[in-house]
Amino acid sequence: MSAKGKNRSPTSMEKCSKCNKAGNPADKKLSITCDCCKDLLCGDCHGLSPTEIRVFELKTVARVVTFLCADCRSTMTQLPSILKKLNDLTDEVQQLRLRQNMMATEAAVHELTERKYRAQNIIVYDIPESTSENIQEKKKHDSEEVAKLIRGVCNIDCSKAKMFRLGAPKSADAPPRPLKVILKSKSEALAVLRNKGKLSKPGSIKADLTPLQREYLKYLREELDKRISSGEKDVTIKYIQGQPKIVKNKILSNSQKNC
Ligand SMILES: [Zn+2]
Ligand SMILES: [Zn+2]
Known part of the structure; x- marks a missing residue:
């Protein structure tokens, strides 16, 4: 980059931005600085007549004509x-x-x-799939097994609840597919989820979460792990008004229950 500033004759220290030659103070063709980019051009490169040079030699405040180097002129036209x-x-x-x-x-x-x-659904895991070929029998089997499981949790009649297996059928030796159970209301689903701790395997019943809710829960669990490994005590994830949050155990009141 060449020297910046007002138009002036090149000294031996200054170089032309185009040909990179050092300025010659004895040169009659004076150098000039572009008013836009402030690059210095030597007498061989600016292509101005002596009269034009004299115009540009006027102090910046006194002249209205602006000198632009070829690059700046081309940019201006664009x-x-x-x-x-x-x-x-x-x-x-x-x-x-x-x-x-x-x-x-x-x-x-x-x-x-x-x-x-x-919110009115639950997902039930680990219920073996019926081996019957008859669809009605398969449904009856699932319905009875789910009713049996829920009876061990709370007093809800789910004999008429709609339910279906999630995912495409798999081979007989594959683990059973989860069952989505649609209960009558959100309060029924909450009652089951709040009391699932009574089961020998509480993990066999879960809330029916959207992918975004699952992602958020995963994030909360990772945050919880970080806080615990950095020495924080008595922190856990609790559902407060249906929303999972990381809380200190001691701030929980009796009315805030884990789902
Ligand atoms: Zn030059
Ligand atoms: Zn320029």
Whole structure:
């Protein structure tokens, strides 16, 4: 990069930004600095006549003519198209932001609807699948097994609850597929989840969470592990008004129950 500043004759220290030759103070063709980029051009490179040079030698405040080097002149001619592109890009960004907001709102509405629907469901694991070929018999088997399991948890009649296996059928020796059980209400599902600790395997009943809820729970568990390994005590994940949170055990009141 050449020296910056007002138009002046090159000294032996200054070099032309184009040909990189050091300035010659004895040179009659004076050097000049671009008013835009401040690069210095030697007499061989700026292509100005002695009269033009005299104009540019006037002090900056006294003259209205601006000297631009070839690069800056070329950039100036591209300015209108650059500005147009900038305007187009600004419009595009605005459109994208609008679309993004719209998608985020749609996703939030979908998530809320999905959570509301899933709130009355439970997922039941480890119930062996019937080997019968008859679909009605398979359903009867699942229904009876689920009713038996839930009787051990709380007093809810789920004999008419809808239920179905999750995932495509697998080979006979594969682990049984989980069952999604649709109960009559959210309060029935909560009652089962709050009392599942009575089971010998409480993990065989879980809440029906959306992928986002599962992801958030995973994040909370990782955070909890970090806090415990950094020495924090008495912290755990509890459901407060249906939302999982990391809390200190001592701040929990009796009314806040674990799901
Ligand atoms: Zn030069
Ligand atoms: Zn320039």
